[in-house]
Amino acid sequence: MIPYTTERRPDTGVTNVTLGIWLFLASEVMLFGALFSAYALLRTSAASWPSGRDVLNLPIGWANTLVLILMTTSIWRARGASLAGVRRWLAIGSLLALVFLVLKSIDYSTEIRHGIVPSLNTFVAMYFTLTGLHALHVIGGLIANLWAAIGARAAGDALTAGRVHALSLYWMFVDAVWLVIFVLLYLS
Amino acid sequence: MTRGSLTTLAIWLAAAAGLHACPVCFQMDDSAVGAGVRAGVVVLLGVTAVVLGGFVKFAVRVAKKDRHT
Numbered sequence: 001m002i003p004y005t006t007e008r009r010p011d012t013g014v015t016n017v018t019l020g021i022w023l024f025l026a027s028e029v030m031l032f033g034a035l036f037s038a039y040a041l042l043r044t045s046a047a048s049w050p051s052g053r054d055v056l057n058l059p060i061g062w063a064n065t066l067v068l069i070l071m072t073t074s075i076w077r078a079r080g081a082s083l084a085g086v087r088r089w090l091a092i093g094s095l096l097a098l099v100f101l102v103l104k105s106i107d108y109s110t111e112i113r114h115g116i117v118p119s120l121n122t123f124v125a126m127y128f129t130l131t132g133l134h135a136l137h138v139i140g141g142l143i144a145n146l147w148a149a150i151g152a153r154a155a156g157d158a159l160t161a162g163r164v165h166a167l168s169l170y171w172m173f174v175d176a177v178w179l180v181i182f183v184l185l186y187l188s
Numbered sequence: 189m190t191r192g193s194l195t196t197l198a199i200w201l202a203a204a205a206g207l208h209a210c211p212v213c214f215q216m217d218d219s220a221v222g223a224g225v226r227a228g229v230v231v232l233l234g235v236t237a238v239v240l241g242g243f244v245k246f247a248v249r250v251a252k253k254d255r256h257t
Contacts, residue, residue: 012246013253022246026239033235040231045224 006158021166025173028137032177035130039184042122050123052186055116060107061186064100068138068178071096072171075145078164083152086160090149093171097142104135123185130181137174144170 004016012019043049052058071093078089111117118125148163155163 010257011254012250022242026242029235029239033232033239037228037232037235041224041228043224044227045219045221047220 006162015162017162017166018169021169025169028173032133032180035133036180036184039126039130042126046122050121052123052127052188055123056127056186057107057110058186060103061182064103064107065178065182067096067100067103068175071100072168072175075164075168075171079161079168083157083160086164087149087152090145090152090164090167094142094145094149097138097145100138101135101142104131104138127185130185134174134177134181137177141167141170141174 002016006015008015009019014022074089074093074096078086078093081089116124118128144167148160148167152160
């Protein structure tokens with residue numbers, strides 16, 4: 001077994017799970033940071049830039065924002081809960097992540113039907129790149145949620161608490177990225 | 189100063205005039221593309237600063253913890 005998965009390391013003051021998720025999130029910030037940098041470059045240098053309100057489906061965007069915030073809240077509620085509580089909150093969170101993905105799929109299919117495809121212009125290409133990568137992160141988080149919920153009983157209280165802690169940090173990051181995407185693409 | 193350092197300095201000074209022709213720095217000041225490049229660089233620098241700041245904060249925290257033990 002990998003050492004310090006449940007107890008804090010004396011040198012870093014955190015468990016290896018927490019340190020690992022923070023390092024992973026640092027790399028994720030750089031990944032999305034590069035894309036936001038590309039967005040700033042393309043938007044500032046564009047002769048004209050369409051408003052997301054006119055092109056995208058704003059009600060679905062708002063609904064997805066609400067679903068994602070509720071989902072992250074449910075994962076945070078799982079922190080410090082009993083094993084049964086953890087499983088329940090993770091299941092609720094997974095369901096909400098699924099709702100997010102279903103709404104996003106409806107959003108994509110409607111847009112594609114109306115001819116809003118990446119080759120249309122730079123704004124739409126940026127929209128599909130950012131939201132697509134974000135949706136992949138939601139899929140990854142959903143898989144991790146289910147894995148933690150299913151394996152909770154076998155893993156025990158301490159290990160599950162560490163996993164839920166890591167998941168809560170991950171979902172907070174996914175939430176923060178969505179809020180930036182929502183403001184940049186849907187609201188501006 | 190060694191002979192190698194003098195040669196490097198001479199090459200550097202000789203190349204300095206050529207650097208002024210760099211289109212990124214001196215040709216795109218007024219263009220929209222130049223403004224876009226600057227905005228992109230500022231965003232990327234900001235993100236990098238935040239991440240590196242986090243690493244520095246963590247290193248300081250570990251060093252402080254080490255002093256107390």
